[in-house]
Amino acid sequence: MNPNQALWEKGDFTRIADTMRESGEALVRSIGVTRGSKVLDLGCGDGTTAIPSARLGADVLGVDIARNLVEAGNRRAEELRLPNCRFQEGDACNLNGLKDRTFDLTVSIFGAMFAPKPFDVAKEMVRVTKPGGRIVMGNWIPNDPTLVAQILKISSAYTPPPPEGFVSPMTWGVESHVIERFGAAGIAKEKVGFARDTFTFNHPKPPSELVETFRKFYGPTMNAFEAAEKNGKSAELAKELDTLFNSHNKSGRKDATTIPATFLRVTVAC
Numbered sequence: 369m370n371p372n373q374a375l376w377e378k379g380d381f382t383r384i385a386d387t388m389r390e391s392g393e394a395l396v397r398s399i400g401v402t403r404g405s406k407v408l409d410l411g412c413g414d415g416t417t418a419i420p421s422a423r424l425g426a427d428v429l430g431v432d433i434a435r436n437l438v439e440a441g442n443r444r445a446e447e448l449r450l451p452n453c454r455f456q457e458g459d460a461c462n463l464n465g466l467k468d469r470t471f472d473l474t475v476s477i478f479g480a481m482f483a484p485k486p487f488d489v490a491k492e493m494v495r496v497t498k499p500g501g502r503i504v505m506g507n508w509i510p511n512d513p514t515l516v517a518q519i520l521k522i523s524s525a526y527t528p529p530p531p532e533g534f535v536s537p538m539t540w541g542v543e544s545h546v547i548e549r550f551g552a553a554g555i556a557k558e559k560v561g562f563a564r565d566t567f568t569f570n571h572p573k574p575p576s577e578l579v580e581t582f583r584k585f586y587g588p589t590m591n592a593f594e595a596a597e598k599n600g601k602s603a604e605l606a607k608e609l610d611t612l613f614n615s616h617n618k619s620g621r622k623d624a625t626t627i628p629a630t631f632l633r634v635t636v637a638c
């Protein structure tokens with residue numbers, strides 16, 4: 369199986385996405401999704417941003433490489449009676465089956481950044497977006513001191529080095545790389561805008577329980593624990609993550625978790 373697909377099907381990202389609902393809704397409200405517009409959500413998971421976009425009346429297609437998340441998204445859309453929101457399997461590196469110039473807005477929040485061929489991803493996003501339309505990406509930032517960049521940094525210290533030629537997903541959080549990738553897809557650098565934004569993880573339990581959720585259900589953390597276990601270092605990894613989550617908790621309580629994380633918001637005018 370494609371290792372990129374295996375990574376995301378390994379766990380159950382819906383358990384993490386449950387903590388991201390409010391920020392997903394806020395983000396969608398802030399990017400001007402309009403009734404009747406055609407929206408592609410790439411690397412959509414179970415619909416953190418696809419579902420709120422559909423609630424605003426857009427005609428939404430969610431595409432994700434993980435079959436379990438596509439199924440979960442379709443279940444949510446059905447339960448919420450949103451016939452204008454559907455989910456299907458697909459790879460951000462090659463959106464075959466999607467026609468050129470189809471979408472008014474292509475959104476990818478912490479999604480397409482995980483696909484292994486970033487230049488192909490940029491080309492595909494530009495190809496399926498209508499001229500005059502927009503692409504909005506949310507990308508974690510390498511070495512950022514906030515939660516997700518730190519989880520990925522800590523985890524990578526316990527996992528074997530990636531295969532040669534592997535491009536870190538975090539490079540999507542570096543402006544010069546983003547400009548280069550969209551430039552190769554025919555977009556002038558003046559048409560690419562950047563802003564720092566915040567996504568908040570909310571969990572009705574203590575931070576240590578959120579660490580456990582990541583350990584059991586978040587593919588990259590699961591892999592880190594598997595590798596750490598082999599080296600007898602899983603307790604060390606657990607301790608590092610526990611300290612990280614507890615020190616970033618802004619809920620003001622010990623029995624609840626609210627952790628903000630900074631990301632790079634990229635807006636491309638096509």
Ligand SMILES: C[S@@+](CC[C@H](N)C(=O)[O-])C[C@H]1O[C@@H](n2cnc3c(N)ncnc32)[C@H](O)[C@@H]1O
Pocket residue numbers: 372376377381385388410411412413414415416417431432433434437458459460461476477478479480482483484
């Ligand atoms: C961190 S999750 C974010 C999911 C969702 N956007 C959200 O905010 O809840 C990353 C998502 O990207 C998807 N993904 C990873 N590589 C992909 C690829 N090559 N093509 C499409 N989706 C991909 C994963 O399956 C997963 O759902």
